[in-house]
Amino acid sequence: MSVKFKACNSCQRNGRLTCRRTRLGEPCLRTYPLECVDLLRRARAAFKAGHTIKESSRLAQLEAVVQMLEEHECDFVQVLGKDLHKPHFETVMSELILVKNEALYAISNLKKWMQPQQVEKNLSTTLDDCFMVNEPLGVVFIVGGWCSPVQMCLVPLVGAIAAGNCAIINPSECTVNTAELLHRLIPLYLNKECFHVILALKNDLPDIVEQKFDHVFFTGTREDGNRIAQAAARTLTPVTLVLASKNPCYVDQHCDIVTTAQRIAWARFHNAGQSLVAPDYILCNKSVQVRFVQAMKCCLMQFFGPNPKESRSFGRIVNADIFNKTKDILWKSGKVAVGGQAIEAEKYIAPTILTDVVDTDLIMQQDVFGPVLPLLTVQNVDEAIAFINKHEKPLCVYAFSNNSEVISQLMNETSSGSFCSNDCVLQSLIVTLPFGGVGTSGTGSYHGRYSFDTFSHKKSCLLRSLRFECVTYLRYPPYEERTLSLMAWASTLSQRGQGWCQIL
Template sequence: MAGFSDSLLRLRASFSAGKTRPLEFRCSQLNALLCLLRENEEGLLDALYADLRKSRFEALVTELRFVKNEAWTALNNLERWSRPEGVERSFVTKLDHCFIRREPLGVVLIIGTWSHPVRFLLTPLVGAMAAGNAAVLKPSEVSGRTSETLASLIPRYLDKECFAVFTGGPSETRRLLQYKFDYIFYTGGSPVGKLVMKAAAEHLTPVTLELGGKNPCYVSPDADPESTARRLVWGRFLNAGQSCLGPDLVLCTPEVRDRLLPALKRSLREFYGPRPRDSPDYGRIVDRHRFRRLRDLLGSGRVVLGGEWDEEERYIAPTVLVDVKESDPVMKEEIFGPILPILSISSMGEAIEVISRGQKPLAVYVFSSCAKVIREVLDHTSSGGFCSNDNLMQSSLNTLPFGGVGSSGFGTYHGRFSFETFSHRRACLLRSPGLESLNVARYPPYNQQKLNWILWVTDVRRRDCSCSVL
């Protein structure tokens, strides 16, 4: 971390000089990022395989392609996003020019996570770039190979006067957080998220926290077991379950469970073969510390599918648990691994009660062919996002905001939401120096006539609408 002070001063000087503000510069850096991804695709794929044994398909679709699409979206819309936004004017401002101007925040810090080490570091960077900020990037040391690869590539492609990368572990992150930034964007777990927020408070720095939680999935009796199983298996065991959006818990009646289990078994065999450890499409746990935590969670409930493990290889088979209780360890924390517990409930109402008793998750899922069931779960639960008859897919559409609520985080990004996150919406009113006679009523000495006039011209009148006043 030696030399960080000098780097931060250099970035702040570049921002203060206005280097990052022109749209031409922003576009050039976004294009440079796209060039980095294009020219170093194989190196990044190798790094992701080394860290997580992530398949080429998964790495391209959920990491590189995701960032590319974000960058192209920003390039396609940046001029429009950056235009001043006119606002409705009151009677007393009819002659003024009133608008919202979006301005960059300054020097921002982006702290990535290891589960999707390219996507969760570079996607926020796209928003920071598009909004005209300078940025410091801190990739996760847990995915060390990908971290080192990005740290070596980014200075070669992006302007070193405006963008910097720092590697290291928790101690380096703590030292980094001692400095003042104009915004901090953190993706990771809640314990570190609390430390980030505490450090930010020392400088009154605004933050976005992208955390996680136990994403519940209610499977209704009318759901098709085959399609439900295929989508659940894909969403839970993608990246060996190391995804903040994966379904973390299935809620269903015992009858639904008994229909679902054979379908889950068929889907697992279809996707990963009779021996998932030999499948080129099934990943590994990122390190031994996290492997051991997951292995201990296998003691909850009863294993009905999978359960095999190999510490040397950091392999845990795709596993389904039944007979779990809310008091079991697997129900007390986000799993973040290839384990899918099924909790038996008696009805949709009980499922909603279970969901509501827990912390607000990053996503709620429901599988049903009945629109009323879907609406009931949507209306009576709270989460960062919601998806029916699938999972994860809500995050693939960058016209939807991605983010948590409550303990699963706050703040959103993706597409224009990233641009807005890293922008200050500056309220602007441009008024003529003339027409002073119109201002006399607001100046002392005050009298009833002036008061009546001010109240009349500033009154907001209610329009006809369907809302009733209580």
């Protein structure tokens, strides 16, 4: 029997005919900007009441996140399978364990993070107490991406909780099943007044951002990030942006080509190529390219078999729009050396390698969220660096070489959000390393302590006594040259290891 669909009454009243459609008789879960105002009001009231301030409250919420992931692992595997055809292995490793590690690390270090941080003093403040305290910002808005829809929502949430904030989370509309699972589970585990999940379309996000949060954390494309940043600027709301970019990968002639191909293939074709941190294109010389393509053919056969469409280890494109865009880019760029097959009904694109790609090809002009890897020819590492530096700063730069000088040159002479040698993606998974972009690939960073700092205000504090006026009176008028010399001496920091500077 066919299932009838219609727009819900609220959608019809607001003239929104393109919203997520629901089964007849079921409530629409979508959140509208005006509805978000009430959630924001409730979250602000909860924050002002101090529900998130105490260390014990923060620890309880962090432990609840871990509990939610452990008790509903099967549910997360199921919804990510529906949304992205994501294998169980990838869901557990790249989504659930990553978030769990973030929460456990925050639990272990929260007491230390919350302590005041002492700072260096000069002679005039030597008897005072100078320090910074970490204050929560208030109510933060977290907009998750669809590439990794669980961790892109929950890793920032862990930082917001650890820092003592309330939060409103908006999972991506592209991964409907995952979004609705988060919408259902988070109120069951976290404080219902402090933490909310909304289901809004990306076109509504600027209106929601303008409701004035204390911080906005966004993961996604540059185009959407630009709209979010402009909306936040209108209310002077600080933002963290983690944005898609063209991540280059240089493959040197001095490397183990088989191991290199395996590590790049895993990173590029993981989650069917839908990743912000995967290598976007390969730079290598012509002789390396021939060997690299052959090695990639072998490892793709090893990874996914003769027909990747039948492999339980290979995903699908998230929706028809991104499928069609990726397919068009694929067919208008370079020459297909491996793969190239596309089945629209299944949103399937085979792992594909393109050769004879040039900088003006469409695939080099647009962000690609799909299993397509273009190869460009350069003569040497200097030419590769020049090519990288003439483009916008990427989120990640990768380099494969057994020559440490080549690695150091690429690391030191390029600028990017992160750098990794002889592997890919792993630098973005380490809880003790900050992760974020630079320039057009984003602003700000997160993970571990850096998430805590992102969602905290470092308040400068100076605690003085009313005693010792016999010294501080020197700063008062009428001014004299003699007292200026004394005050300059007392107020100037010394060079390291030289003691206090002397009066001339």
